[in-house]
Amino acid sequence: MILLLFLAWQAGRRAGLPGALAETVFVLTLFACVALHEIGHSIVARVSSVAVEGIVLYPFGGVAILSGPPPAGATEARIAVAGPIVNLGLAGVLFLALGSHVGESFLPGARLANLPESLFWANLILGLFNLVPALPLDGGRALRGFLAATMGHVKATRITGSIGQVLGIVLLVWGLAYNPWLGIIGLIVLLGATGELQRIQPMLIMQQQRVGDLVNRRIEIVSPQTSLEALQSFSHQHPGTDFVVGTADEVVGYLPAAEVWRASTDASDLRPSASALMRRLARPILLTAPLSEALEQMKEDGVEAAAVLDDSGDMAGILTVARIERSLALLKAITDRRSRPSTSPSRSPQE
Ligand SMILES: [Zn+2]
Structure with a gap:
């Protein structure tokens, strides 16, 4: 709500009351598209026998909370691509409806008449950005699921998580210089990728221990x-x-x-x-x-x-x-105390 009010106020300063109204409608519709993205994840999760606890919308994207052990391999890949496909599908429908109007401007200013055009671009960007093969983005989860088949979950997480950290840092630095919103997204990607890498720490140690x-x-x-x-x-x-x-x-x-x-x-x-x-x-x-x-x-x-x-x-x-599990639980308690992840391991977020 605070973000919505802030964006409406900003648009209002630029284009008066009609601008504020148009921005409000645009942001609410955009949130609806994010919700549809999460519903896409949820439907494929359910079809793959993974229970969905709920969907939470945050100011910068949503999360479908899956219950049980995190899906791995082909299941993870399938659930991951379902979200961006919804946005690309919406963009496709808007593209067909708009016809030649679409190319005229990129994210046009806040006017109600521009709403379909704005939504086309927003969905296209949402779909494509989420497909970037870096954790915690959907593309990263899809690539991890695909790689896990040949190199195992741990190594696949190390690769896609490292790509995520690099992407996060690049966006953060770029954002600090040119665009604060991009900086916030960079920070979210960096924290998410680091969280994914921390989650495999016990398994990594198990590979190193004899x-x-x-x-x-x-x-x-x-x-x-x-x-x-x-x-x-x-x-x-x-x-x-x-x-x-x-x-x-x-x-x-x-x-x-x-x-x-x-x-x-x-x-x-x-x-x-x-x-x-x-x-x-x-x-x-x-x-x-x-x-x-x-x-x-x-x-x-x-x-x-x-x-x-x-x-x-x-x-x-x-x-x-039992002895291995005791040792792992002890290790987990130590790493948890160090990192305090925001979600418990039995609930895996699908961003
Ligand atoms: Zn997603």
């Missing part, structure tokens, strides 16, 4: 026939030590200490052995493998733990998904 950084070495190898009583008594003497079931040469399962305690408080009279209590393990992972690779492998195998081997193929310890 399995050896997080492996649990406090393990005891027990045979499958070991009784619950024996496991319990060992746990009592060595608290915090988890069990690996098998032999030094071949492990068959994993048994967290907590599971031993849970089983011992179980009211049923069954006294199972280690083999009945153990959980499945993923394919063994090397100490030197990247953490991200280990997590992927465990998710592929659909298990929560993997045996970790050292260079000579000996058992070095156990890596669990």
Whole structure:
């Protein structure tokens, strides 16, 4: 409302009351076009089974708030291009309706008679600018989604986010020199791109960290026939030590200490052995493998733990998904405290 009043006041100073009125109508119609842009994102999101929480219009553009994990790959690309396509479609319709009038002036002054012409140019600029392949613009999201298929989400974000930072700085400097509105848009692009780059920080660290950084070495190898009583008594003497079931040469399962305690408080009279209590393990992972690779492998195998081997193929310890997630949550808490992003990670804005 403040921006609307300010723009109307500025137009009024130039062209009197009719100018102020024309500017008001133009800005409101422009906001309607931005809303249609966001509805474009929302419709494609829903078609792609991504729920939409709502649309928020800001002074400098709108956001469709998607719920659930942020869409990736082809889905992200599809949702991203839908917005600019709406604006280009509107520009196309206005172009056909206007015929030869369109080329006469670029963003003509504030007169109601010029409204369709102004809207044609505004939609054309909205559509084309948003297609610039730089995060957080739609074109950047589309390019990220496309690149993610070959190089993964993290690297694709690094590339498109860096383009966004450069674009933001260029617009900001240019804007400071020639046009304050452009400067504000540059600042928004720069902040948005930086936010996107910060969001991948935990994943980047996971790629740099090795399995050896997080492996649990406090393990005891027990045979499958070991009784619950024996496991319990060992746990009592060595608290915090988890069990690996098998032999030094071949492990068959994993048994967290907590599971031993849970089983011992179980009211049923069954006294199972280690083999009945153990959980499945993923394919063994090397100490030197990247953490991200280990997590992927465990998710592929659909298990929560993997045996970790050292260079000579000996058992070095156990890596669990829970341990990685705890470490990531800790890391996220630290980066959040440093950056305080404006949106929570479960809500992904589609600008
Ligand atoms: Zn958009």
